[in-house]
Amino acid sequence: MAKLFIQSYGCAMNFSDSEIVASILKKEGYSLTNNLEESDLILLNTCSIREKAEETIRKRLKNFNNLKRRKPSLIIGILGCMAERLKDKLLNEEKIVDIVAGPDSYRDLPNLVKKVKNDDEKSVNTILSLEETYENIEPVRINTNGITAFISIMRGCDNMCSFCVVPFTRGRERSRNPKSIVDEAKNLFNKGYKEITLLGQNVDSYKWSKETNNKKKLEKFSDINEIIKFSDLLEMTAKINPDLRVRFSTSHPKDITTDVLNVIKNYENVCNYIHLPAQSGNSRILKKMNRTYDREWYLNKVDDIKTIIGKDCGISSDFITGFCSETEDEHGDTLTLMDNVIYDYSYMFYYSERPGTLAQRKYEDDIPLDTKKRRLDEIIKKQNTHSLKRNKLTIDNTYKVLVEGYSKKSDDFLKGRTSENKVVIFPKKNGVIGNYVDVKIRDCNSATLFGDYVR
Ligand code: SAH
Ligand code: SF4
Ligand code: F3S
Numbered sequence: 001m002a003k004l005f006i007q008s009y010g011c012a013m014n015f016s017d018s019e020i021v022a023s024i025l026k027k028e029g030y031s032l033t034n035n036l037e038e039s040d041l042i043l044l045n046t047c048s049i050r051e052k053a054e055e056t057i058r059k060r061l062k063n064f065n066n067l068k069r070r071k072p073s074l075i076i077g078i079l080g081c082m083a084e085r086l087k088d089k090l091l092n093e094e095k096i097v098d099i100v101a102g103p104d105s106y107r108d109l110p111n112l113v114k115k116v117k118n119d120d121e122k123s124v125n126t127i128l129s130l131e132e133t134y135e136n137i138e139p140v141r142i143n144t145n146g147i148t149a150f151i152s153i154m155r156g157c158d159n160m161c162s163f164c165v166v167p168f169t170r171g172r173e174r175s176r177n178p179k180s181i182v183d184e185a186k187n188l189f190n191k192g193y194k195e196i197t198l199l200g201q202n203v204d205s206y207k208w209s210k211e212t213n214n215k216k217k218l219e220k221f222s223d224i225n226e227i228i229k230f231s232d233l234l235e236m237t238a239k240i241n242p243d244l245r246v247r248f249s250t251s252h253p254k255d256i257t258t259d260v261l262n263v264i265k266n267y268e269n270v271c272n273y274i275h276l277p278a279q280s281g282n283s284r285i286l287k288k289m290n291r292t293y294d295r296e297w298y299l300n301k302v303d304d305i306k307t308i309i310g311k312d313c314g315i316s317s318d319f320i321t322g323f324c325s326e327t328e329d330e331h332g333d334t335l336t337l338m339d340n341v342i343y344d345y346s347y348m349f350y351y352s353e354r355p356g357t358l359a360q361r362k363y364e365d366d367i368p369l370d371t372k373k374r375r376l377d378e379i380i381k382k383q384n385t386h387s388l389k390r391n392k393l394t395i396d397n398t399y400k401v402l403v404e405g406y407s408k409k410s411d412d413f414l415k416g417r418t419s420e421n422k423v424v425i426f427p428k429k430n431g432v433i434g435n436y437v438d439v440k441i442r443d444c445n446s447a448t449l450f451g452d453y454v455r
Helices: 012-026 051-062 065-070 080-086 089-091 106-120 168-170 176-188 215-220 229-239 258-266 283-288 295-308 329-343 358-362 369-392
Strands: 001-006 031-032 041-046 075-079 100-103 123-125 148-152 195-199 207-209 227-229 245-249 273-275 314-319 345-352 398-404 413-417 424-425 436-444 447-454
Touching: 012 031, 012 041, 012 080, 012 106, 012 195, 031 283, 041 080, 051 080, 051 424, 075 080, 075 106, 080 089, 080 100, 080 314, 100 106, 100 227, 106 123, 148 176, 176 195, 176 329, 195 229, 195 413, 207 245, 207 447, 227 283, 229 245, 229 329, 258 295, 283 295, 283 329, 295 314, 295 424, 314 329, 314 369, 329 369, 369 436
Parallel strands: 001 031, 001 041, 041 075, 075 100, 100 123, 148 195, 195 245, 273 314, 314 345, 424 447
Antiparallel strands: 207 227, 398 413, 398 436, 413 424, 436 447
16 A cells, blocks of 8 residues: 655644545555655645744755655655645745645645656646535544544635735635534544534634525525524534533634624533634734734623633633834733733744735834844743633632543653643543543643542
């Protein structure tokens, strides 16, 4: 059997797509390998979100020079966002690459591979689609723990945040048939999985109807009952079984609805955790970023979450420091927003200008790198103290933890997560991987809770 080595970079959507790719290529006789030396086809599923992400891929490609010299029949392909952004230019820039395939062209991979193999020609397909592309493909789970899995519910993004390359690399927003999503979730549960994460760049704008899944036509659609919204989908997956935990990512603050918050409140198995990227705490910068909400709107959403779900609900964010023209005072607004919310966790970055985005065309990338980095350090420091503060609140409380595996450091300890998405480590004694256990928290640091098995 031919061997496929596939490596994913970037967001969860890419990791999920790689499982679709593995499924498509399995039908062509490819089995997965983690050993580069024995691989016949190497695919890198790439990310373009920041310049650094692309540099990482280019460095990785250099590692393959020796392999290819030793085995000239080895085929190397670039998938994902970098493939879509650079298209056939990538073949000139990186001579080692044989295949360039964008996120909507994975069904064409068997042909692209054949072209390289049989005709000794490089192959490219970066055509984006207006329709959901992969809904009836059963993904081959990669490096799975057999307990948690991703399910893609939509593709693309229509939001056009001015800093962001994703709308260009992933194309227009489209939602997947809810029946195929629920079937995939049921199937996973029947195989022993206990947690699914519904994935999309902006899950709250999920929208599907029987007549059409074309969003433009949907807006004219009159019978509201026929439309499945994200809150409906969330409820449909929650009802599969109380033992199946449901998570989702990512929510855009402008789109998350009270209906969604109520579903989280009403179903114990819908996890009390929301990733709600703010990006900045300053309204002028948010406007420039084209996020379409301001500081006040954002803080009101956080209030809604705390009122409806409760103060314990896990909340995390993404932040960008040093966006075009950001002043010290405006950066200070991000710090005070953090003080207001006290996030459990944040993903933090300094601004990286991306070719073709609105910000690159319209605004000057004028904040010096050392200022961007210093501001980033400041928010990271603040987040660390807040994470510790939030984690300390859990001490002496008991949580229902889904056991996902052994602790990285020792097989005498198990690792799991609470509904609020906090990682818990506890002695192995009675816990069984894949089960729910009650753990009483004894201690913590800013990243992890430590506890003891109760029941
Ligand atoms: N769809 C998600 C974000 C996906 S990208 C959302 O809207 O929240 C993940 C994160 O990368 C973003 O939230 C943002 O914080 C960061 N990011 C995106 N473009 C960036 C850029 N040009 N420079 C630095 N960080 C960026
Ligand atoms: Fe990018 Fe904004 Fe879309 Fe998120 S919502 S993927 S940040 S354009
Ligand atoms: Fe990166 Fe593409 Fe995801 S740019 S963050 S892999 S959608």
